[in-house]
Each structure stands twice: as structure tokens, then as C-alpha cells.
Amino acid sequence: MLFEQLYHSYKNLVFNLALQYVQNVSDAEEITQDVFLTVYKKLNTFKQEASFSTWIYRITINKSLDFLKAKKRQKRFAFFTTLFFENGEEKKYTNQSFNHPGIELENKEAIKKIFSCINQLPDNQKTALILSKIEQKSQIEIAEIMSLSPKAVESLVQRAKVNLSKMLNENEGK
Amino acid sequence: MRKKTSKQSEKTEMEPEFELLNSIKKVEVSPFLITRITQKIENQIQSISPRLAYSLGLVFFIVILLNVFVLVNNTQLLKQQDNLAKSMRLLPENTLYK
Numbered sequence: 669m670l671f672e673q674l675y676h677s678y679k680n681l682v683f684n685l686a687l688q689y690v691q692n693v694s695d696a697e698e699i700t701q702d703v704f705l706t707v708y709k710k711l712n713t714f715k716q717e718a719s720f721s722t723w724i725y726r727i728t729i730n731k732s733l734d735f736l737k738a739k740k741r742q743k744r745f746a747f748f749t750t751l752f753f754e755n756g757e758e759k760k761y762t763n764q765s766f767n768h769p770g771i772e773l774e775n776k777e778a779i780k781k782i783f784s785c786i787n788q789l790p791d792n793q794k795t796a797l798i799l800s801k802i803e804q805k806s807q808i809e810i811a812e813i814m815s816l817s818p819k820a821v822e823s824l825v826q827r828a829k830v831n832l833s834k835m836l837n838e839n840e841g842k
Numbered sequence: 843m844r845k846k847t848s849k850q851s852e853k854t855e856m857e858p859e860f861e862l863l864n865s866i867k868k869v870e871v872s873p874f875l876i877t878r879i880t881q882k883i884e885n886q887i888q889s890i891s892p893r894l895a896y897s898l899g900l901v902f903f904i905v906i907l908l909n910v911f912v913l914v915n916n917t918q919l920l921k922q923q924d925n926l927a928k929s930m931r932l933l934p935e936n937t938l939y940k
Contacts, residue, residue: 680870684868
């Protein structure tokens, strides 16, 4: 009963945050399932040092980054696996299409480009940028979620902005 | 001063992109997701986790290995005792009359 209450309170937070990382509904749903399974298992170990939402944010961020790393690894080994498996198995490793239902059709292409650059940022810069610019979190909130000082968060966001603008300019130049 | 102007231009360059990011709307989760999660939880409760199964298997294997080791060691010890008794011309058995 408590778990269902928790699920209904935080389901959209988890799903939307995961969606900003993977930009795909089915992947975001998979991460959401994984997050709530972890919450169910580790609910007893939750220490009330931070708020519950901060804890959920941390789990979602970690699961999303782990998911992306696993996907990258799969892609790296895709070539070798295609040598040994039938055609049907290859589909597992193909890139899933950009499918973000929160984006309006007119902005889709532009945001897709921005996300492709955000995906190339280092993990901590990516997280800081997503939390500040998409999730609209304050610096203090981000600092609490990322276990950093507000100043460190500020510099992370700044570096992310600079890197992002460089990548976007390079992409435009091509 | 030059740095400041370049930073400012960077800021103005970035703004439209961030406005676009601001336009991303929140999405509702599929209503079927909760059933999938509860099913996964039930499945996990019913079945033993592979980690637990592996550790139990390992413990069982170690216990059997320990038993074999003790048995082998014990027979060797008995043989040694017999040999010692024979070398000292002692009777290793309790039967005095054959």
C-alpha cells in the first residue's frame, strides 16, 4: 500500500527525468521500473539524511547513467555479436529512434540536435544541465541531489553550456 | 574586458537553445507500468535470486570438499599408525588370539 502511494507520488518525476537522459519512451519505462524495484528493495535502508525526493532523484540519475553505459557497451560489442548470431538477434543492438513525447513537433529537429550534443557531455555536466535547464531545479537543489557544493554546480553548468555551444557550432559548421 | 564580451555573446547565443529546452513538456506515465512493476516484485519474491543460489551452491561445494579432505586425511593417519605399530613389533589390533 505504501509502495503504491510512493509510486503514484513519484512516477512522473522518475519517468520524465529518465526520459531526458534516454529520449525514448520504452527505455524510460524500463528505467522507471528499475528505479521502483530498487526503491522497493532499499526502502528499509533509506536514511532520512536527505529528503525522499532527493533520494529518488539520485537513484533515477544513477540508473539512467548505468542504462546509457550498458547501451554503449552493447553497441561496442554489436559487431562481434552479429558475427555469431542470426539476423533476428542483431535488432537488440540497433539504435532506437528518438521518441520524446514531451517535445512539440515544430521543435523536434532542433531539440534532437541539442540532445545529441547533450548526450556527448560528461556525466556530471549532463546531469547538472538536465536538472537546471530542463527540470528547472535551483542550484541548491541540484547541489543536494548531486552531493556537491552550489559553487561546484554553477561551474559544472557553466562548463556544460560552453561545451554545448562549441558542439552546436561545430555541428552547424559541418 | 574582451573575455567578458565573448562570454556575453556566448550567453546570448545559448539562450534560444535553453528556451527550446524549457519548452519540453512533462509526460504522463503509462497506466500499465504499475502492474509490470508489481509483477516483477512478485516474481522476485517467489524465485530465489541467482546470487543467493550461487552462494548456497558454493557453500555446499566447500562443505563436501572439507568432508572429502577429512576422510582422506583420516585414512592416511590410520595407515601411519599401523606402520608405526608394525615397525615397533606391536600389535595394532585388540585380538590376541587368531
